[in-house]
Amino acid sequence: MARQLPPLVGRDTDLLTLTAQLCRSDTHLSTVTGPGGVGKSRLAAAVADEMTRLNSVTVAVVDLHGATTAEEALRAIADSVVDNFGCLIGERANVQEIAEKVPDGDVLLILDGCEQVTENLALMVRELLSWHNEVISPTLKA
Numbered sequence: 001m002a003r004q005l006p007p008l009v010g011r012d013t014d015l016l017t018l019t020a021q022l023c024r025s026d027t028h029l030s031t032v033t034g035p036g037g038v039g040k041s042r043l044a045a046a047v048a049d050e051m052t053r054l055n056s057v058t059v060a061v062v063d064l065h066g067a068t069t070a071e072e073a074l075r076a077i078a079d080s081v082v083d084n085f086g087c088l089i090g091e092r093a094n095v096q097e098i099a100e101k102v103p104d105g106d107v108l109l110i111l112d113g114c115e116q117v118t119e120n121l122a123l124m125v126r127e128l129l130s131w132h133n134e135v136i137s138p139t140l141k142a
């Protein structure tokens with residue numbers, strides 16, 4: 001990945017645990033929680049790098065800082081899918097349309113800052129996962 005991050009300090013166990021979880025075929029969703037500034041985004045970035053290295057996973061990071069409504073979150077997810085997979089998604093795309101644009105193969109979708117979306121995010125993620133498994137049949141992990 002092109003990002004230049006300072007080295008990850010003291011999170012080896014968390015990195016291993018989370019990566020192992022995401023590698024399981026029956027795990028489609030993992031959540032990282034903790035107080036502000038504790039290192040959730042940094043850990044997620046490390047997991048993304050590790051998953052890319054280990055599994056030919058395509059990582060799409062969605063920055064949800066600043067998104068508060070479901071519509072804004074959906075747009076941010078669509079933008080990330082467009083950026084990462086080079087597809088076209090209309091301005092008012094629904095979850096199904098977005099899921100169908102995610103290509104075959106394992107995809108790791110990182111919803112960074114999702115706690116700020118106070119509206120229906122869990123439902124949206126559930127729908128995204130269901131469409132993804134049904135329509136494209138790889139795993140989509142957040």
Ligand SMILES: Nc1ncnc2c1ncn2[C@@H]1O[C@H](COP(=O)(O)OP(=O)(O)OP(=O)(O)O)[C@@H](O)[C@H]1O
Pocket residue numbers: 006007008009010011034035036037038039040041042043113
């Ligand atoms: N294990 C770590 N090793 C090195 N740097 C770290 C580590 N954890 C966090 N940092 C650094 O500390 C700062 C805060 O971390 P980060 O942004 O990941 O926290 P966060 O939990 O995501 O915060 P927020 O809840 O505000 O989103 C960043 O500059 C990050 O690079």
Ligand SMILES: [Mg+2]
Pocket residue numbers: 040041042112113
């Ligand atoms: Mg963060």
